[in-house]
Structures are given as structure tokens and as C-alpha cells.
Amino acid sequence: MTRNSPRLTEASRKLEALTRAGVDTPPACEGDDAFIADKGTLLPHELSRMRLVCSRCPLLEPCGDYARTARPEAGYWAGMAYGRPEKATAKTA
């Protein structure tokens, strides 16, 4: 995303909306380090737990709205892990 691109502008607007919503309503993931961990370090049971946390979060809608627009490079947002895909494992002969 380049500076001043329409997607960046829209993402900024949605992040602002998410931040505003979070002022009176703390996110369900507050203080949970798993939500900022590298995608590749999360185990399936952790992802299941996080998905459940998000499903009960009062900020699910604005969080997902932001993440779908911004496509963050890392982190877990509204039930989805974002980041680069895992590198393919080199084949051994």
C-alpha cells in the first residue's frame, strides 16, 4: 500500500473508527500477546481459542472492517491471522 492510496485512506478511516469504538469498549483481546505473535508461531489450539475470543468481542465488526481493508502485515484480527504466508519447506532428495 503506497502513501495516500485510496486503500490507505480508507484503512486510516476504519482504524480511526475502531479506535473510537475501543475508547468506551475495551477489546476482548486486550493484553493478550498471542494476538500480536508471528503467524507461524501460533498452534492450532491457540488459533481456536483466539477465534472464540474474537467471536465474543464487541469490536468484531469494526476490527474486521479495518483488517479486511488494511490487510495488516501481522497480527490476529477479527478471527483471522494476517501476515506473510509460511515459507514452503525445501524438498529433500
Ligand code: SF4
Ligand atoms: S475482534 Fe478479535 S482481534 Fe479484533 S479487537 Fe476483538 S478480540 Fe481483538
